[in-house]
Amino acid sequence: MLSYLLGVLLFAVGIAITIGVHEAGHFTAARIFGMRVRRFFIGFGPTLVSFRRGHTDYGFKLVPVGGFCDIAGMTNQDEVTEEEKPFAMMNKPWWQRVIVLLGGIIVNLVVAFLIFYFIALSSGLPDPKASTVPTVGEVTCVAPYQVDAQTLADCQGTGPAGEAGVKTGDQIVSVDGQEVLSFTDLRDYVMQHAGQTIALEVVRDGEHLTIDVPVVSAKRLDQDGNEVTVGAIGVSNAPVEIKPVGAGKAFVVAGNYMNAMLDASVKGLASFPAKLPGVVASIFGAQRAEDSPMSVVGVSRVGGELVEHSMWASFFNLLASLNLFLAVFNIIPLPPLDGGHIAVVLYEKIRDFFRRLRGLPAAGPADYQKLMPVTVAVAALLLGVGAAVILADVVNPIRLFG
Template sequence: MHGPATNNSPANVVTANSKTRAGTVGRVEILLFVIGVVLLVVGLAVSIALHELGHLWPAKRFGVRVGQYMIGFGPTLWSRRRGETEYGVKAIPLGGYISMAGMYPPSPAQQAARASGQRTGRAGGGFFATMVQDARAANDETMTGDDDQRVFYRLPVWKRVVIMLGGPIMNLLFAIVLFTVLLSGIGLQMATTTVASLAECVPASSTSACEPGDVTPPSVEAGLEPGDVILSIGGTPVADFAEASEIVQASAGEQLAVVVERDGQQLTLTATPAAITGQQVGADGETASVEVGFLGFRPTVEFVRQPVWAGSQAAVENVGAVAGIIWQLPVKVWDTAATLVTGDERDPNGPLSVVGAGVIAGEVAAADAPILNRVSGLIALLASLNIALFVFNLIPLLPLDGGHVVVALWDGIKRVFARLTGRPEPKPVDAAKLIPVTFVVVIGLIAMGAVLILADLVNPVSIF
C-alpha cells in the first residue's frame, strides 16, 4: 500500500521543474521585450540627433548663430556649452530642436519700440495676437541687435532651404545606410535552390496534406537528395526557388532534366512533375483552380546578400509607401479611432505611434527566431521609422520643416517678382504671422498622436 505522494515524489519534481522552466522562459521573454523597446528608443534618439545635426551643420556653415542643440523635450538631463551653442539631452526623447537666431524678422512696431527704449506691452486682439507677439519676443531674444547679420531670415532663399531640408535628408541617408546593412550586409531571407527535405507524397492539391496511400513524389523517384543544389531544370538555369517552382508548375507530366550539384560534382537527374490542383490569381483579381506541376521538395531558406544599391532602392520604395499613408493620415487615424469603439482588427499597414513601434520592437526582440532574424527585424523597423521622419517632416505646414521651406520659397518668389516688375525689394516674409495656423496644426498633430497612442495601448498592431 502506498501513502500519499510527498513533495519529493517524481511527479511533483517534474511538475516543479516544468513550472520553473516556464517561469524562466517567461522572464527571459519579458527581458528580451524590454531590450527591444530600449533599443528602439536609443535608435530613435540617434535618428533625432542626426536630424538636428542636419539642420545644425549647414546653419553654422552659413554663419547663423545657434544657441541650442537639444535632443528631446522637457527637463534638461545634461547639457554642455561649446562656443556659442549649448548641447544637451532632455528627458523625453520624442523630438529635438536647434535654436537659430532670427527665425522671424522683427516687426516694425517692435523695432521702433526698441529704438525709443519703450516696452511694447501685450498685444491686443485676443489669444492668437498674443501668441504672435510672444513668438516675436522669443525670437527677438535670439538676436543681439537690429544690425545683426547672423540671423536665419537674412540668409538667401537657397541657404534657408538647405538648412531646413538638412534634417529630413539626414533621416533619409540614415535609412539608406540601415537598409544597405540589412540587405547587402546581412542579406534578404530567401528560399534558395538548395534542397532542405523531400515531400512524403503527392497531395491532391497545393493546399491539401498527405493522405495514407498517396503516391511517391517525383523528387524521390528521380533520386533528389537533401543538400542537393539545383542548377537547372529542363535546360533553364535557376537562381532561386521561385524560378525553379515556376518551371516545375508549368511542366506537369513533362519529363525534365534536373541538373544538381552534389558533393562538388554535377549530376543530371530525370524527373516528371506530377499534376495537382493549384490556385492562380487572374488579371481581374479572381482566384481560379488550375493544373500545376509538382516535384516535391522543400527549399533551404538562407540570407542572400543583395547588391549594394538594393538599400537605396528599398528606401525609395518605402518613401512611396509612407507618403501614401501620410497623404491619407487624417482618414487613417479616424479609422484607427473607430477600432477603439468597434473592437475591429486594425490595419497592419496603418499609422503607428512611438508606443506601437515600441511594442513591435519588443515582439521582434522576444520572438522565437534566430538572433540574426531578430536583429534584421529591428534594423528594418528603425529604417522604416527614419523614412517616416523624412516624409512627415516634408509636409508643407508649420512647424514642420516643409512649412519653413514653403515660407522661404514664397519669400524668393516675391523677390523675383519684384525684380522682374522693377519694384523695390519686398520685406522678408514674416512667418510669425502664421503662428495661429501653426498652433492649429500642432493641436491636430497632438490629437492624432493621442488617438494612435491610445489605440496602440488598447488595440495594438502585433506581428504575430
C-alpha cells in the same frame, strides 16, 4: 522578459538618437553658414539637464519624442537682437537656408544608409534588383486535394514536373513562350491550365532546355474555404538566399534596398489617412491591422520583441526604416515641418524673381503671421493623430509573435 525590456529600452534610445541626429543636421549646417544657434535640445517638456557653450544652450527635456534647434531669425516673426542680426537665418542667402532646413533630412538618410550598409556586411539584405526568375527549389508529388487551410492530402512520387525532367536548381524563364518574371507568374499560369501540357523553358548549367510538363488537376481551398479545381505540376520556388556580402557590393545592395524602402515609406505615408479610422477603431476593441501605423511606443515594443528573439538585423533594419520615414515625413511642404519652411523659402525666391522682371526690389522674408492658422491646424492635427496612435499602441498593440 528581461531581453524584451532591454529591446524596448534600446529602441527608445535609438529613437532619441534618430531625433538627435536629425536636429544635429540642422545645427551643423547652421553653424557652417555662420548662423546663430540659441538652443539645441532633445525632447519636449520640462528641462532635465542643460549647459551652455558659447552662444548655445544644450540640453535634454523630459519627453524624448522630439527635439528642436532654435536658430536666431528662422522666420521674420522671430525677434533678433542687434548683435544677432548678422547671424540671423533670415538674413542669409536663400540656398543656405534651404540647406540648413534640409540638414536633418539629409542626416537621417545618411544614417539609414549606413545602417543598411552594415546589415548587408554582417548578415545580408535582400536585393530588390536581384533576379526574380523562379528557381526550382524542390520537385514534389501533387496532393489530389487539400484537407484544411494548413494541410494537403498525402501523395507519392516526384510529380509531373519531376517525371518530365525538371530538376532542382533549374531556372524557369518562360512557359509556352511567355516570359516568366516571378514564381507567382508561373503559379498563376499553371493553375489556369489544368489537364493541359505546358512547355517550360529552363536554364540548367547555362544551357536552355524546353521541357513539356503535363498539368494535373488538384482540389484546393480558396480564401473563403470553398473547394476549387486548379492546375499543378509539383514544383516549389527556391527561397531567396540572404547572406553577407563584401564591402564593395554592400554599397550596391544597401543602395538598392534603401531605394525600395524609401518608395515603401512614401507609399506608407500616402496611405496613412486611409488607415487612421482602423487605428481609432482598434482603441475600442476592433482587430488591429498588421500594417497599421505605429507610434514611438509601438515601434519600441516591436523592437523589444525582435531583441527577445535575437533578431538583431531586423531590429536595426526597423531603426533604419524609422530614419527613412522621419526624412520623408519632414519633407511634406506644410508648416511647422521642415518641408513647410523650405516651401516658404522657395516661394520667396520665385516671388522675388517675378518682382525683378517687373523692375521691383525684393520683398524680403515672407510674413509667417499669415501662415499661423495653417501652422496651428497642422500642429494640432499631428498632436491628435499622434495621441490616437499612441493610445492604440498601448491598449491594442501590434505583436510580431503571438
